[in-house]
Amino acid sequence: MVGTATDWDSERRLTAIARRALSVPVRTALAESQIEADTTVLDYGCGRGDDVRALSELGVRVRGWDPVYFPHGERDPSDIVLLTYVLNVIEDSEERDRTLRQAWDLTKRVLIVSTRLDWERRRVVGEEFSDGVLTSRKTFQHLFAVHELRRYVQEITKVRCVSAAPGIIYAFRSDSDRLAYLARRIIPDENWQESHDPTSAVAAIVTFAEQRGRSPKPEEMPAHILDSLGNLKNKELQRLIRAAVDNQQVREGAKRSTLNTLLFLALELFNGRGRFSSLPVAVQFDIRAFFTSYTEACTPVGLLV
């Protein structure tokens, strides 16, 4: 059950400010393409609804709910659920847990939790109250430590979470989405050149090979490249690539990809090694190309578990 505004021991409604620009967590989610035009978004505890309005103007299918400002808003399960600066204003720790759980229950793909952090402690003046501070306006703040927030979201959602930025945690419903997100942050997406015929398709593949340090697999190639290649046999394609690539650039690309793979694995293995098949396919291909095995790829960083 959600406590009503009259049950609260603090003036939570006063914590909702009017926003002139999108909040940082929403801007981050847009910049990282978590929120796109076809995603459904629920802003849980949306305050005065400024993020909802701005997202809606961008064409996003967004709804907002807030116990004070939008108590009749719809709370439908959504791809993305935003819980933006809500947990830190709740003085009752059980209600805090419940709120986080409710937001998670409504999440189909990613829950984005953001809170204020303890490095703002000097700016929040007041008396100690519960596990936080009660200001002279009777607003409450529990300022989270960075690691506390991630651990807390993990404890309630029971999934491994990613810190997108200090004070912004992503909890993914599916582990493969989490791994794909991590891989995208470390391993840049290939910018495939447009192709309309076999010659331009081979040129695009040569560029990929030079940047990545290996030839792409068909699973990684966009449809326009595969279509343009037509009936070209793989053996012939490999011969054309070998003849056209700059070997020095391929070696540089391979070094870059090896380091990127190690960095990805170092981050991923921090919480224990998952199955090889659970890794994004592009990372699986990099491991096959640049290491003798998954075990070897995990060994140099000393994180083999």
Ligand SMILES: C[S@@+](CC[C@H](N)C(=O)[O-])C[C@H]1O[C@@H](n2cnc3c(N)ncnc32)[C@H](O)[C@@H]1O
């Ligand atoms: C600091 S404001 C943030 C508002 C908005 N998310 C934003 O970033 O502009 C905190 C909001 O949390 C809402 N809130 C308080 N308790 C809540 C609960 N148990 N569940 C959901 N929202 C709650 C308050 O009504 C208030 O609007």
